[in-house]
Amino acid sequence: MPESSWIWIREHCVPSNYEAARAIRDELISELENHDWGKREIFGVHLALEEALANAIKHGNQEDEAKRIHAILRLSEDRVQIVIADEGEGFDYYHLPDPTDKQHREKPSGRGVLLMEKFMDRVEFNERGNRVLLEKRRLFAD
């Protein structure tokens, strides 16, 4: 998608803490509300962004505030795109256990990536696993 198609772009490079993550999250959600995105769509984007930021802070940067979270938020008339990157070691996206399997269902963690995949239209990790691209197309009511 050409850069010119985006009507709103923000880039952030922030320390790995929840206060900084909250500011990023609130900024995007507010922008979606201003552009009259639907309640369910906003819920899905909110959830996916929350999971991506939590993964970056907790698993990626191991809550080390000296490490940074890089975020790019883009909005067009019909889609939202989010890129979240951390400075951690990454992980093997292709060999994550399925949290819906009966043997994993009672584990208290490991559902973030599944929720991103279910609520967004596009979820792509880089090879190292420390950068995720999330995209969702907007559904327009008739």
Place this chain on the structure above:
Amino acid sequence: MAEYRRLEVKEVGDVTVVYFRDQKILDDLNIQELGQELNHLVEVENCKKLVLNFTTVEFLSSSALGKLITLEKKVKNTGGILKLCEIQPEILEVFTITKLDRLFKIHPSEADALAAF
């Protein structure tokens, strides 16, 4: 019954009904505190029959789900029963996607949950 920062608690007969003060269950520190308060109900207050009423909750993350799973195990280990109710559609979808709707006993209303004990 102790005072809680994240929860409101009432007794209905021998059932403890719990409401969440936060509309959005977010941010790790809040979720940690929420988990501690839920655990307190089971481990210190010795509540055996629990209903969590989600009527006020508009959003929760997978980290909050983790606290609910831990609570469910604790309740089960003490021979108690945990039920969830009044979950908004978007959040119910999260339970369905993760198949946690098979782990938890979920009821549409508080009255249904109370009647099911």
